[in-house]
Amino acid sequence: MRRLIFVLPLVAFAAVAAWFAVGLTRDPTRVPSALIDQPIPAFELPPLPGSGVPGLSDEAIKGKVALVNVFASWCVPCKAEHPILMRLAEERRVPIYGINYKDAEQDARAWLDALGNPYTAIGHDLSGRVSIDWGVYGVPETFVIDRDGRIRHKHVGPITPQILQDEILPLIASLEK
Amino acid sequence: MIAEIGHFALLLALAVAGVQAVVPLIGAARGDVPLMQVAQPAAVAQFGFVATAFACLTWAFVVSDFTVAAVVANSHSAKPLLYKITGVWGNHEGSMVLWVLILALFGAAVAVFGRNLPPALRARVLAVQAMIGVAFLAFIAFTSNPFLRVFPPPNDGRDLNPLLQDPGLAFHPPLLYTGYVGFSVVFAFAVAALIEGRVDAAWARWVRPWALAAWAALTLGIALGSWWAYYELGWGGWWFWDPVENASLMPWLIGAALLHSAIVVEKRDALKTWTILLAILAFSLSLVGTFLVRSGVLTSVHAFAVDPARGVFILAILVVTIGGSLALYAVRAPALKTGGLFAPISREGGLVLNNLLLATATATVFLGTLYPLFLDAIGGAKVSVGPPFFNATFVPLMVPLVAAIAVGPMLAWKRGDLPGALARLWAAGVAAAVAVLGTLWLAGGPAGALLGLGLAAWLGVGALVELAERIRLFRIPASDSFRRAVNLPRAAWGMTVAHLGVAVVVAGITASSAWQTERIQLVRPGETVEIAGYTLLFRGTERVNGPNYVARRGIFEVSRDGEPVTTLYPAKRFYPVQGMVTTEAAIHTNLVADLYVVIGDPDSGGTPGGDPRVLLDAPADAAWAARLYYNPLVPWIWIGCVIMVLGGALSLSDRRHRVGAPSRARRPIAQPAMGD
Numbered sequence: 118m119r120r121l122i123f124v125l126p127l128v129a130f131a132a133v134a135a136w137f138a139v140g141l142t143r144d145p146t147r148v149p150s151a152l153i154d155q156p157i158p159a160f161e162l163p164p165l166p167g168s169g170v171p172g173l174s175d176e177a178i179k180g181k182v183a184l185v186n187v188f189a190s191w192c193v194p195c196k197a198e199h200p201i202l203m204r205l206a207e208e209r210r211v212p213i214y215g216i217n218y219k220d221a222e223q224d225a226r227a228w229l230d231a232l233g234n235p236y237t238a239i240g241h242d243l244s245g246r247v248s249i250d251w252g253v254y255g256v257p258e259t260f261v262i263d264r265d266g267r268i269r270h271k272h273v274g275p276i277t278p279q280i281l282q283d284e285i286l287p288l289i290a291s292l293e294k
Numbered sequence: 295m296i297a298e299i300g301h302f303a304l305l306l307a308l309a310v311a312g313v314q315a316v317v318p319l320i321g322a323a324r325g326d327v328p329l330m331q332v333a334q335p336a337a338v339a340q341f342g343f344v345a346t347a348f349a350c351l352t353w354a355f356v357v358s359d360f361t362v363a364a365v366v367a368n369s370h371s372a373k374p375l376l377y378k379i380t381g382v383w384g385n386h387e388g389s390m391v392l393w394v395l396i397l398a399l400f401g402a403a404v405a406v407f408g409r410n411l412p413p414a415l416r417a418r419v420l421a422v423q424a425m426i427g428v429a430f431l432a433f434i435a436f437t438s439n440p441f442l443r444v445f446p447p448p449n450d451g452r453d454l455n456p457l458l459q460d461p462g463l464a465f466h467p468p469l470l471y472t473g474y475v476g477f478s479v480v481f482a483f484a485v486a487a488l489i490e491g492r493v494d495a496a497w498a499r500w501v502r503p504w505a506l507a508a509w510a511a512l513t514l515g516i517a518l519g520s521w522w523a524y525y526e527l528g529w530g531g532w533w534f535w536d537p538v539e540n541a542s543l544m545p546w547l548i549g550a551a552l553l554h555s556a557i558v559v560e561k562r563d564a565l566k567t568w569t570i571l572l573a574i575l576a577f578s579l580s581l582v583g584t585f586l587v588r589s590g591v592l593t594s595v596h597a598f599a600v601d602p603a604r605g606v607f608i609l610a611i612l613v614v615t616i617g618g619s620l621a622l623y624a625v626r627a628p629a630l631k632t633g634g635l636f637a638p639i640s641r642e643g644g645l646v647l648n649n650l651l652l653a654t655a656t657a658t659v660f661l662g663t664l665y666p667l668f669l670d671a672i673g674g675a676k677v678s679v680g681p682p683f684f685n686a687t688f689v690p691l692m693v694p695l696v697a698a699i700a701v702g703p704m705l706a707w708k709r710g711d712l713p714g715a716l717a718r719l720w721a722a723g724v725a726a727a728v729a730v731l732g733t734l735w736l737a738g739g740p741a742g743a744l745l746g747l748g749l750a751a752w753l754g755v756g757a758l759v760e761l762a763e764r765i766r767l768f769r770i771p772a773s774d775s776f777r778r779a780v781n782l783p784r785a786a787w788g789m790t791v792a793h794l795g796v797a798v799v800v801a802g803i804t805a806s807s808a809w810q811t812e813r814i815q816l817v818r819p820g821e822t823v824e825i826a827g828y829t830l831l832f833r834g835t836e837r838v839n840g841p842n843y844v845a846r847r848g849i850f851e852v853s854r855d856g857e858p859v860t861t862l863y864p865a866k867r868f869y870p871v872q873g874m875v876t877t878e879a880a881i882h883t884n885l886v887a888d889l890y891v892v893i894g895d896p897d898s899g900g901t902p903g904g905d906p907r908v909l910l911d912a913p914a915d916a917a918w919a920a921r922l923y924y925n926p927l928v929p930w931i932w933i934g935c936v937i938m939v940l941g942g943a944l945s946l947s948d949r950r951h952r953v954g955a956p957s958r959a960r961r962p963i964a965q966p967a968m969g970d
Contacts, residue, residue: 123627131617
């Protein structure tokens, strides 16, 4: 009987370890976007003056498989993913729409002048109000939109070549079928 | 080249640790002295290699070698030198290297200072230490290589999280790790004792200094972390019951219990199996803390990048280390001889009560921290357990503990006299009554504050009464009392000082939670705000350029009764590389209370805050949201922690920890304490 007491800590730990093991299979940081498979929110954003492309609204996005990319000139990861967006834009496969998040006009313009403009249209979201409707909580974020104007995928953080090849391009291909 | 040397040194350290983990154990089992003696040079060599690796990594950070991935991800050429160095451990890979560096340092310290330990015990302790080393070095080598190169190298790095660019947080991880890892020595001693099947007073005497050193470092680390949270997070809170804070609190509580139960083993040869269990648990909880932070199973403001492969690896380490040691405990502990008997009311009884309360408190924190994870594991909702749970469970456990701390040392060993002890504590009782009535008269409550300050006075004066009894103050001539005080063992002084520290902390926590005053309002240049008798004149804001940030800081001229006191400069900093804005609180302290000022966003006519440009380019006459706090006694929380650490250091310097039990050992046993 007395021996059993000494086994108790081991048993308790076994239970805790099993519980940790199950916990590991779950990712607490992955809060599934409530907007997945939902229609894009209704919005209308003014164009970025001097960018040479129109502003953005939900109506403009619908009808074609498209990417919506939330960016800002003050965001370094955006700079990292920018060449990938440029290459994708040159392929002219899908339109890339930009939402310029909490950015001053002249800075965003200078940024696009220096790095190139991959966007078919840019909505200038100075207050970040529209981005809240999109569930944006950091830049960059990229959404894949299907023909019916529904959000099918959301990627948080910069797009890497690997993510483009493994996640985004296959999804676009399947949506275009 | 330097990075490759570092990587190579890490792998060499892994190889050396592998040898150190096996050969001395075989030697100890066979009684083969040459094999046992492999342990010491191996421990020193392991430390040498890890130190080389750490130096190489530090070099890469200092010279901003952007071919190294960890440097790119966490450093920037414009970052001040101090933060280039502290950036070494401001990321997952580097912090693990720091972890093994401290582990290897402790191993080397046991090898060098433990010359007079019995050879078999020393060989086993070092082998167990090396096993832990193997696990973590392999973890670094296989899942978290800090020396990974990137090609092509970017022009500049992505900078360290600005919240971590702070002197308080710069030294928080090394201290915390010293605490966590220090318990590995205690753990190794416990496992070695289980293998040998022998625990005696001498064992307790060897273990205590390591436990003390680890506990003191952990205390300082936790205090520094909480102080950082207080001034950096910008709302005057100093403890958040965040999972990662809890992860450091749990080993601290168990470590405190261990310190006390080891005394019982040393003096009375009792509580042996319990002390061994505490020694295993203290380090196990440190490992669990590491697991929680590194694996990403719990979300926390502290969590680094999440990588499931790392989580699985750390869980494996956890299962082998904790499961293995507890299995050994289940097999060997029942055979340990039980020692002296004691009555419930006795010094031992008091220490058992202390242990029970501390262990229960640890269990409470453990459940509260892991309950969300548990709920998620059985498919329930994602929830978080917040301060209300901890305040409702943890605080009621601390009340009897604090009350008992004053009484325990007044009881005799074996059989104590509780009414007699309480009678001799009359001065503490008077002090508590004065504190309660004074609080009632001055502040009128709340009830929690009356209780807290009463307890603090009871404990503070109680600790002094115990000291006065020891030196027979007022009963014998003052000069004799003085001589007694000088001759008192350092450990006795250490206890008094540490218990005084607890009283100071309790007072600080009570007053700051009961009487914090807060004022939030929009201020325009030229306007004044009044708080707690202070008048703050807002002079406006100015732009300041830092090395890797730009800031807008407010200027508040503080006066009291027309007399100027100081000028406070609360600021908002924008770090362009990370695109992050941080709040820099301005604090004026007189050690009794803090005046705490932060500025929010300028009133920009409906534009939501967060855009750094709104912040930096706000017009000179803009109104700013300012938050002012008056935090009474809040500095005492950290002062009390420092006093506790001083108590620990005093006890650590006690001669008895160095010149061991002469009657039990065949030759003099020296156990030098760390750091004297």
